[in-house]
Amino acid sequence: MTQMAFPGDAPPFGHAMLKYFAFDPDYVNLNHGSYGSLPLPVLEACNKLTLRVESNPDLFVRVEQTALITKCRTQIAEFVGAKVNEIVLVRNTSHGINTIMRSFEWNSGDVIVVCSTTYDAMRGLARFLHDTPTGPDLSQFVVQWPTSHAAIADGYRAHLRAIPRHPGQKIVAIIDSITSVPGALMPWQTLVQICKDEGVYSVIDGAHSIGQEPDINLGKADPDFWVSNCHKWLFAKRGCAVMFVAERNQGIVKSSFPTSKLYISPADRKFPGEGFIEQYNWNGTIDFVPPLSITAALEFRAWLGGEKAITAYCHGMALRGGAYLANLFGTRVMDQTGEFTCNMVNVQIPLPQGVQPSPSIDALFNQKMLAPTNRKTKVSAGIFYHNGAWWARCSAQIWNDLSDFELLGSVLKEVCAEVAHETLR
Known part of the structure; x- marks a missing residue:
């Protein structure tokens, strides 16, 4: 995706910004968090890229797209403070978390921990896994406002410690970084550390984080897994999301979804995470424009003032x-x-x-x-x-x-x- 050109300085924030979006003049959008809103300059860059793809699909898909996807991964890895080899691009947060959670080899007595504020689709995923043969048990931590970050952290630690343990058991916690409803920033970094202390895998639903939550630093927070939509607050084209899998856990996520032709059987791998990135670079024909729009979205945000x-x-x-x-x-x-x-x-x-x-x-x-x-x-x-x-x-x-x-x-x-x-x- 070529670098965008902008007409001088950005206007002040507020209604002067409306000319850079495609909203119906009779529509007032105070629900951007649900679906995102594509800026017109990013849309223009997407349209140019679409024409480039369609001018020679063979050239683009077979030769050009991998380098462009790698550039996007590199940019977004820097943006969230992660290693490039821990970052891949997926369709949306639900897609990413499904990929992660279905990769665990579940046994009877394993546990998935959700919250009362966990996004409905993720609660459904946990229920689906529970309903499978030898599926895990479910444990719900209740969050109700008014509360505080400190109270949530104390209650969460107590909740994890109350789960009966046995040898070989897996406990996996799905944690929102920012809950969907209510729209609330959780003390997710603290909850990640609590999970480490208690021997629990942390899967962070960061659907609302990237572009809204300041100073994301995955290297410092060190969750086991983290997924965030780029088409919500970052201004990329829907749908695209970034999926972080810590190096230590890439052997858990053995296959992309859908499984790529580049899949390597665990018995044939030189190290547990071999082939992780390559599978997501190509796992079937898609519209490559949404993930590649990340570059244009970041350029637009820089033009706005950062x-x-x-x-x-x-x-x-x-x-x-x-x-x-x-x-x-x-x-x-x-x-x-x-x-x-x-x-x-x-x-x-x-x-x-x-x-x-x-x-x-x-x-x-x-x-x-x-x-x-x-x-x-x-x-x-x-x-x-x-x-x-x-x-x-x-x-x-x-x-x-x-x-x-x-x-x-x-x-x-x-x-x-x-x-x-x-x-x-």
Whole structure:
């Protein structure tokens, strides 16, 4: 992917940034965390790369793509503080964690540890593995706000120590670095160390981390496994993700998914991780543009002013927007101390406790906010239920300003009243 050219200095963050995204002018996006949002300069670079691929697919796939993928891996390894030979690219975080978790040779009496806040698909994966013959047992650690990083760490250590142990047992913990709902930064580095102390493998679901969480340093944190989406907060094209497998564990992940033609049987390997990188460089025909868009995304972020500038604006906007909504609703933000807040803020919304969570409630909110019949403007935020109350998870990005939270507030007051009326009558 060729280096992008930008027209002078970047504009200030806020609504001046909207011209660099393809949003419908009647759509206000406060839910970037769910699916990501592709900047137009990155889209342009992707389109050029697509034409390059299609001009000679044989040349690109057989000769050129490996060097470009290696460049992306090298860039992203530096970005997250990992060794290049510990980094490969996959479709998304769910794909990566499935690859890791299905690679373990499970025996009866092994244990998978999840949290009550573990992403639904990962909880489903743990349940699926449990349901297989000789599948592992499941153990759930409960997290409910209000809490603190210190309380979570203390409780997690106690939870691991309470699991009955026996010789030869594997215990594997799936840990969110930033939970999906609520959108909250976890003390994952501390939890990784606790796992080391207790002889537990750590699998970090970092879906929301890269591009949102500042100062990721995998070499220092040293998890066993870590996966993060590049199409969410990093601004790459969906879907692509980075999967980190520590050198010591590459013998566990014996095969890519799907299995590559470059697979080497463990009995034939000169060392446990032989062939690890090569399998992911080629494991079937794909659209190579999304993973290669990482290069353009990093260039765009550098043009914007770099990670510190982006993080400072988005974090500050999340705090300001959350405080505004809580005051408007007469409620509260979930994170009173700020230690859980990166660029997503969770605010209690004015919906009665009598409204219970269900797929129909989710559909009702989606319809009224994203496809309204009584107003032109559409607005998005993640609506969820936690610990007896309803909340909005708002993602703050470089194109948002406080007026977006003001609009969301007015819409949510109206929508909450309608949902309560329709469900409690």
